[in-house]
Amino acid sequence: MMPSVPTLRKLAVALGISADVLLELSRADVVPSLAAPTPEGSLSQELRQLVRMLRGWSPGEVKRLMRVAKVLEGPPDE
Template sequence: MEDDLLQKRLGEAARTAREALGLTQAQVADAARMSPAVYGRIERGGMMPSVPALRRLAVALGVSPAVLLDMSAREMPTTDKDLSPEIRKAVGILRTWPESKVAVGCALLRVLDAAPMREEEARLEKGAGAVGGAADLERSPAFEGSTCRPGPAV
């Protein structure tokens, strides 16, 4: 996004948040520890606040800095709270691995991602049944002829 457009959108977002709170520009400026003239320039899109000022402004307006920066959901970093329990567990495990082990894991994931799903696996994914544990997984067609066996449950 161009800097001028970002400044304008930040100002619009600040004005919208301020009006929703029923505050004056002077009240927001005071809460954000800046002069009313500076806050007015920010709200009109004529000035980009510094990072510390942006943070104070977001706190004063009760919004995330991302709201003021007009960031889309796709631009926002994902938090673990946005992930399913299974994916959170996998991420937790990955965080403990050294970089070399992560590289091998990523290579395995690419192979698995490229492999076509078998009918039984598709049925399990749709919820028609669930893998009960390591013994069930070992009997799965995905492990036919494989020397790879699942490790202990985490």
């Protein structure tokens, strides 16, 4: 079973080791991913703000927003 990120952090702190060690990650595994652009990097400032806001929303709130967005989008072009 894989622990959640907060649990993984607590384990690393309690054991006094890096989470990389717990996950068996080498520097070669991590470096390429750090060089890759973040998915949000190509978004406009407004969309990045919206994404940050949505991270704090409950699944129900996101579902309601999706309904509103679909109404605003209108019917698909035929």
